[in-house]
Amino acid sequence: MNIEKAILSVITTNNQKITGGAPIFVCDTKEEMDNVAANLEAILDGISHALSDELYIIVKH
Amino acid sequence: MNEYTLPILFGVIIGTLARSIMLKTDYRQYPTYLHGKVIHLALGFIAAGLGAVAVPAIMEKEFTAITFLTIAASQFREVRNMERNTLSELDSYELVPRGNTYIEGIAVAFESRNYLVIFTSLLTTAFYLIWNIWASLGVTVICYLIIRKFMSGSTLGEIVDITYKGIHFEGAGLYIDNIYIMNIGLPQRQKEIEKYGMGFILTPKNFDVRSTIANLGQRQAILHDVSVTMGVFRDSGTPALVPLIKRDLDDGRIGVFILPQDKDIDKAKRVIGAVPVLENAIRMPSESKANRKGSESK
Structure with a gap:
């Protein structure tokens, strides 16, 4: 089976909400989270999607 | 020079002209300028030759000669494959790809236009041989109108x-x-x-x-x-x-x-x-x- 989409990493300010699976980056502030997500987006060639204000995922499409 | 030289020459020229009319390079820049065009003009010339020679062959009662049209058909199916392969290869390097449906549409157009060239030169040579050059010119105009009709698909x-x-x-x-x-x-x-x-x-x-x-x-x-x-x-x-x-x-x-x-x-x-x-x-x-x-x- 060919997996077309995959969560490459998770960026969050609330580590209570996430566990397991993809690499998780825990940040202290929203600004830090935005920065990390912007960098990871460029590095991983994925798109950052916001699931909530405190949780971003980078998805490869 | 024999009685067939001029009609065949006329058919080949009209057929090649028809192909060059159908070979408009517009905003898509495809076929690519010069080299891509040379390929298709050459193929158009071959198609025109095949179409033009078919009529004298029948007149000389060489009916088996008609089978070479089937070779032409498989030849031009190759053209379609060639275009499809080239465009699919290039598509992965486009910032916004064309997509397979578009590519297939372009490839089909290339194949069908060669058949239009065969029909054009076949008809013009036939009319030249049966009647005269004026009848042949008349059918050229009709072919031109048909080609124009085929070239203009509907738009969104x-x-x-x-x-x-x-x-x-x-x-x-x-x-x-x-x-x-x-x-x-x-x-x-x-x-x-x-x-x-x-x-x-x-x-x-x-x-x-x-x-x-x-x-x-x-x-x-x-x-x-x-x-x-x-x-x-x-x-x-x-x-x-x-x-x-x-x-x-x-x-x-x-x-x-x-x-x-x-x-x-x-x-x-x-x-x-x-x-x-x-x-x-x-x-x-x-x-x-x-x-x-x-x-x-x-």
């Missing part, structure tokens, strides 16, 4: 209404009117998209059109043509900046989200209106027998 502007709608964000969701396009997480990206993005709603004019514009290949063709003509705010490594088309499931409208470098609304409308309707995307649910029976029983 004829089957949909195009309206400009701004884009807006609801949370991380990007919307055109009420059509959800995608989720953009980063505030920085959202700002870029608000700055450069444009949204258009295409409303189908009738029920048949709904399935045509829902076709993913047709949608990709719209995005490709708009990106080629209007430029695209995108680079490799910025997957978030991607033009997209999504569909409103309720009424079949589609929302076109583009990132042009030239933000001219009227021009964008004209460009979308001029996108060819792909042969392979056309569906005619109204022609279905089930549909007709339904209308009888009412």
